[in-house]
Amino acid sequence: MxxxxxxxxxxxxxxxxxxxxxxxxxxxxxxxxxxxxxxxxxxxxxxxxxxxxxxxITNRDGAMPMPEWLDAWYASLDLAHRSMVNYESVIRVHIKPYFSRHTVSEVSIMDHRAFKRHLADVLPSDNSRQSVLAVFSMAMEDAVNAGLRKTSPVERHRRRGKYKKKKRERKKDMPPGAVETLARNAHAVFGPAGYAFMWTMACTGMRPAELYGLTREYCYPSWPGSDLRADPDEADRYAEDMLRYGKGDGLLPAIRVERQVQYKDGGLQFFPPKYESSRTLVVPPFLAEMLERLLKEHESRWVFPSISGGNLRSANFDHKYWRPIADGAKEDEGPRRPGERLALPEVPAFAGKRLYLIRHGAKAWLDEDGHSRFAVESRMGHEVPGVEGVYSSMTVPMERAIMKSQQERWESLPDRLGDAIWG
The missing domain is CATH 3.30.1920 (Phage tail proteins - 2 layer sandwich fold)
Incomplete structure (x- = not known):
């Protein structure tokens, strides 16, 4: 009593x-x-x-300071490397400072609303704000599961205030001519590797970190014979790949996406692709020939080396390389391969935009060409949900159709620098 x-x-x-x-x-x-x-x-x-x-919920449990709980919660996570890096940044930069004087039990719905208003003032990007709020929501839901509070302060299934349509990034079409101009600019910045990099991304839709981490072992014409075969459970796939892909009559030229590079502990390391989306990507004949000749021209382990021969991730690609490639540059402005100092033209479809939109354009090309949804999503490294994802598979005719449509795009260009480089 x-x-x-x-x-x-x-x-x-x-x-x-x-x-x-x-x-x-x-x-x-x-x-x-x-x-x-x-x-x-x-x-x-x-x-x-x-x-x-x-x-x-005891007073003792609910009195745990928010910074202490956030540290304990983060330490309990087991996520992909980039997710762990992003969560740590969100917690350190935004959540901890705002709730530094709160205990876990003190955070209320009104505090959550105030936090959203605060983020609107400091983060102009809606995607960035939603990323922060998503991490905060997960941390508070787990605080409930850990017995530190009764309910989460994050409101669910209720809408307050005016409806606001979510803003979407404005994108322009990616005609083959725009990719060719990007490739020419990239050739001026870091040579034949730059030219091949742009066309490879446009044709395969590979993520930037996957392209940075692409090594000879997983690139045509060496793959699949040079596959590192690191997973003993994939023995059947290795055997099937040898019968389906490679250089020779009846074989399909392809790239194998097995890794990406990210920074960890002060250096570049290999990690599985995002969402563990390892996949095989057939490439059209023109790109297969381009990659084969490129790899004969340099001795780097990286398929697309930087100006100095190192990894493009180490070269701060987005800022140092991509901006002059997409936005254009004046004569003698920005990095250039030896002997290239002419002005670079702006590429209107990508000026001021991010490199990742080439990946978006690659998907648009596949959609335009009428390839099956399963073939498109699988090529992009996405999981196909439901029965479609369970019953469908990537067939040789599907892959040949993709190669054919991409080859036709290349051949539709009246003037191609690639013909002069490797013709």
Whole structure:
């Protein structure tokens, strides 16, 4: 039974938490500030009811500081490397500073709303704000599961305020001529590797980190004979790949996406592709020939080396290489391969835009050409949900159709620098 006692003009109620101290005595908690004894007693009875039914949150648990909980929560995660890096950044830069003076139990719905308004002031990108809020939501849901609070302060299934249509990034069509101009600019910046890089991304839709991490072992014409065969469970696939892909009559030229490169512990390391989306990507004849000749011209382990021969990720590709390639550059401005100092033209479809949009354009090409949804999504490294994903598979005719449509795009160009480089 709860115990009520008066102290001055207010009273407090004490109740047993269901726990005992190391010395065997019962552990009590209390709440003060009541001016009505009946209300205080009712509160104590409510607390004992929760103790009996195992749904109580002790003052001690709820008093855990938010920074302490966020550290413990992050340490419990087991995610892909880039996700761990992104979560750590979000917690350190945004969530911890804002909730540094809160305990886990103190964070309310109103605090969550205020946090959203704060993010609107400091983060102009809606995607960035949603990323922060998603991490915060997961941390608070797990705080409920850990018994640190009863409910999450994140509102669900309710809409407040005016409806706002989600803004989408404005994208332009990616005609083959635009890719050719990008490739020419890239050739001026870091040579034949730059030219082949742009056409490879446009034809395969590979993610930038996958292209940075592409090594000879997984590129035509060496693959699949040079496959590292690191997974013993994939023995059947290795055998089938040898019969289906490679250089020779009846075989399909292809790239194998097995890795990406990311920074960890101060250096570049290999990681599985995003969402573990390992996949085989056939390439059209023109690109197969381009890759074969490129690999004969340099000795780097990387298929697309930087100006210095190192990895493009180390060269800060987005800022140092991509911006002059897409936005254009004045004569003698920006990095260039030896002997190339002419001005670079702007590519309107990509000026001011991110490199990743070439991947988007690659998917648009596949859609335009009428390839099956399964073939398109599989090539992009996406999981196809439902029965379609279970029953469908990438067939040789599907792959040949993709190669044919991409070869036709290349041949539709009246003037191609690639013919002069490797013709």
């Amino acid at each position: 709860p115990h009520v006692e008066w102290r001055g003009g207010t009273c407090r109620v004490k109740w047993w938490t269901g726990e005992t101290l190391p010395n065997g005595r019962k552990r009590y908690e209390s709440k003060g500030g009541f001016t009505d004894e009946d209300l205080a007693l009712q509160h104590g009875m409510d607390m004992e009811y929760e103790v009996r039914h195992g749904v109580n």
